Amino acid sequence: MPFYVSPAQAMRDKAEYARQGIARGRSCVTLQYEGGILLMAPNPSSALHKISEIYDRIAFAAVGRYNEYENLRKAGITYADITGYQFDRHDVTARGLANYYAQNLGTIFTESIKPFEVEIVVAEVGEQPDGDQIYRITFDGSVTDEPGFVAFGGQADQVSAVLKERYSAGMSLAKAFAAALAALSAPGNGERSEVTATQLEVAILDRSRDHRTFRRIRAARLEELIGESRSIGSKTSQAPADPGSPAPSADPGPAPAAGSSPPAGSGPPIGPEPSGSDRGSGLGGGAPPDAF
């Protein structure tokens, strides 16, 4: 066991460790639509949340180790509430919050023995679409501005590719929902089975609401949107990887990616869900109330 490790090596090792932890989990997507911002992640738990409200117009989404991002979520809420109380509610911004997270994560990455295996997104809905903001903060405190849409965690590249294909500015909620669902169902990102409402965590920042814009989409409304996304999905063109297949059928089946892709085995191996990511020691709270 060496007594000395070069700082460069130590940092590389930490970064690799964190990246692996984040890639083991499932992806999450955030995208703008005409009425606000949609956040979606696969999540079979109804009590432990990956997507949360931070402030009036600001939401938080995370992938990675649950207890670590739960800490960040709570710290972010506290930061926002103190800023809003000290100054005014309008003085709390996603940008400020993103910088706060960047500082924290950067310090943790450098000074802790183990970095946080998390990647988070902070989104803010504006009065108008051009005021919407999406920031992604990585485990080492890097912040990126992600206009329009972002996929992170898990097999982010593949999810992002599908999302990029299906995203367009000013979509309706139903179309944005369908795009997000299709992206998350992309090959290589967990099971491609029929997604039901109990396996998804979905929330929006609704531009038109007063005061607190964050709303979870659950139960009946979620089922409705899933149903609508299937009918939207069957109308879109086939994936380019399968040019020889017949035209899309009229009956609403699963998302086209699942229907037209080659059988399982050709994509990257999907390992078992490790116990560390996306679950964890935290108990979190109960499900938030529907009406805010």
Added chain:
Amino acid sequence: MPGSTGPGRRPPASFMDLQTSSFADVLASHSPGLLPGRAPGRGADETSGQAIRDLPHATTIVAATCDHGVVLAGDRRATAGSMIAKRDVEKVFRSDEYSAVGYAGTGSVGIEFVRLFQVELEHYEKMEGRSLSLEGKANRLAWMIRGNLAAAMQGLIVVPLFVGYDEEVGHGRIFSYDVAGGPYEEQRFHSIGSGSVFARGSLKKLYVDGMPVRDAVLACVQALYDAADDDSATGGPDLTRRIFPVIATVTDDGFRKLSEGESEEYAQQVVQERMTTPDGPPAPLRTAD
């Protein structure tokens, strides 16, 4: 958690090591200077006492339970000594979806308390993923008032009146406080402030158990009018400037503040009737059999 040693910026330990979902507790440990109730310097002498007496004070709040909810209403006047400091103060606020709070006492401190209370309730809800129970909210408010005791003893008095719709039991509830805290649950109706004595007398004769919301609102407006009639520190409806009591209802549909138009409607009705019966509707002398 980042317990490593070393220089450089560390995340504020109080944020990352949080064990509490109480915003007021966070302020107490992290930024106690932001809490209300920062008592003025010791030895409050005559001049500082006078300074405090000259701070605007705010004055009659009434609450009445009704069918499926509770009404909270307040007048609009703030006095500083013998002068009217403000004609259109709002003293009744939404604290969260199913509760409301009004205050009597020093205006600026009252506003601060309301703000802190609103953030306290919202903070808890965001952290825990559920709202506090109505009693939990009432207790948090008592704790905050208790924290203000030192300042209250030097004249910066604030006393709130807290109402809410309790979803568990399905009716409205009222909680009152004194300067050292509380809460005291009140039945049927209650009033606080310098005009509360007159408002309570009025409500005593007008209130009916289980009255519909509209009637409870009207009863509260009558009570505020009577308070303004006898207490110089309570303002009646200002017809020329169209400044009327702030009226809020909290029912199973949640908090709703009546619009200025609706409030005006109730106030005008009361004023018109008072043109013929200045002391208001007389209560029957005997209970009907």
